[in-house]
Amino acid sequence: MLYLEDFTPGRVLPLASCTLDAAAIIEFASEFDPQPMHLDEEAGKASILGGLAASGWHTASLFMRMMYDGWLAKSSSEGSPGIEFMEWKKPVLAGDTLSGRSTVIEARPLRSRPGLGLVKFLHEVINQNDEIVMRGENPIMFRARPADETVTAGDRA
């Protein structure tokens, strides 16, 4: 289990990887972002995205899942107050395989909420050509390690 104390500046936590197919892109876009370049291969090719491309919100949501599967599930996360910035640097196209990492920028206890702290991360999502497709910074709240919980192998970087 990763607690507040384990997020030391510079620590790199890998995201799980994931491959995105056309059906998943179309399914997300149909519900939340039904624009032609997210729904249709030909329309995507005709757009500046160059192919059937995932909605940026789909990429962001997938990033969330990749972070959950990569390291967040085994942490004391209490959610996040926001995102400082997020850049959609390159289109995410049908068939792309995404991976990435979260890097700890800084960590501090919350004075207003004893036992909780805020950790700021740089997140980077990378495609199969090693291009950064999305990057951003955000703080996440974590509980501090309880006094009776021992550190196990893998918690500390």
Place this chain on the structure above:
Amino acid sequence: MKLADVSLPGQTVVTGSLLFTAEDIIAFAKKYDPQPFHTDPEAAKNFVFGGLCASGWHTCAGWMKMFIAYWAKEHARLLAEGIEPPKLGPSPGFKKLQWLKPVYAGDTITYSVTLIESRPLMSRPGTSINLTANQGVNQKGETVLRFESTVLEFD
């Protein structure tokens, strides 16, 4: 016509309202954000948020959904009036995104967009970039979501 001509800077447009049911919250979270406070009403009581609430990404996707629905109507309205609608493109990103309050099961969020400024992109002739301030407010009048985003526009 350009976006700044049809939607005056500083003028807030309400795009629509979206009900977040427990079912919708859990379905989205199981796919994209399966933290216990987004998937399990009982487990959620033991976390800071205190109850089942939507993934922040679900709240954001809801903003996009309502914007696209509004824009489709606006597009049709302009065409019907004989005005060429602005050609909006993809977005390079967003910043200063705040999830100010949890969106709990049963909440209805009313979304809005306000154009802040529009300027030509020097690096890409024929393209402008628009900065908008975006918001989601719950049924009690509390702001739950706020962020600034950019969207490209072609001449």
